[in-house]
């Protein structure tokens with residue numbers, strides 16, 4: 027196993043006292059990560075699945091995630107920018123690393139030094155890349171085509187013009203044509219099929235070049251969306267990809283925080299900032315060492331955040347076999363949970379409460395805060411000790 031401390035990952039014995047005594051801790055199940063990736067590969071049919079490792083592998087740590095998925099067979103990797111690509115390179119020696127943001131003036135060298143594949147997202151990036159390879163020699167690239175999201179990519183017309191350009195430089199030969207779906211999480215959205223059709227016209231013009239369209243949710247749209255490579259991210263990390271579908275993935279991350287003390291509060295009293303927790307019965311409240319600085323967003327407070335009306339109730343934690351509701355407002359370092367319904371003396375100072383993991387879905391906590399599992403995972407912060415359970 028590994029322990030993550032202040033940016034370093036060290037291999038340490040499982041019983042390390044720092045983990046056993048941590049205020050906040052994450053258990054990251056690398057076996058579940060590998061199983062989820064293999065499952066997305068099976069769901070992708072004939073297309074292999076890439077591994078998407080941007081944002082420190084969705085918050086879980088790029089090194090253990092990369093080593094695990096490489097060992098499971100992943101050879102195509104996507105990260106957001108060239109710096110992430112350079113960090114990733116040592117862990118995936120012969121892997122192909124695609125850089126989603128592409129190249130910009132001044133960072134060309136990172137691509138050549140670390141063998142990174144820039145994704146060309148615009149005409150400007152195309153010219154920059156062409157002039158970079160005229161100096162450095164030939165280098166692989168990928169072409170992003172915008173099929174309806176209006177975020178990144180050449181327009182379909184630009185991509186077709188480039189494909190048919192009689193003076194197109196012979197050295198411009200992308201190894202991948204890709205596009206990204208805007209609405210794949212909503213399977214009945216008409217834009218999915220419009221994007222598929224637009225993408226097909228482009229892939230036909232680039233005959234023989236591998237193509238990739240589907241993220242996690244796109245994989246679930248079926249074989250037509252799979253092309254030659256899929257790019258599942260969130261599903262591999264155990265998150266929900268498709269709205270309204272039971273999540274078929276294994277949870278990867280369990281977040282826990284320690285109870286500092288258990289208070290008794292009288293009916294009629296209040297607790298937390300703004301006197302936002304109001305008690306209509308004598309209650310017991312667990313005071314927990316986690317807050318919004320740990321990515322337990324303030325918006326997951328229940329009625330404690332007055333202006334948030336997206337969802338009626340706040341998050342739940344899980345403690346001694348039962349879900350317990352959050353109370354009042356999440357503060358920077360402290361959150362309150364109502365433990366009145368647990369047997370008296372069941373909850374003690376020093377116990378850990380699960381914030382999300384095997385018993386509370388990360389996406390349920392996210393929904394309570396009006397956000398998505400992706401944001402919960404990528405905002406965990408630096409105060410957690412990390413226990414990585416290695417894959418078999």
Ligand SMILES: *Cc1c(COP(=O)(O)O)cnc(C)c1O
Nearest residue numbers: 078206241242243257258259260
């Ligand atoms: C992040 C990203 C993915 C992975 O998306 P998920 O929804 O996490 O599966 C795939 N493709 C692109 C272009 C991305 O930016």
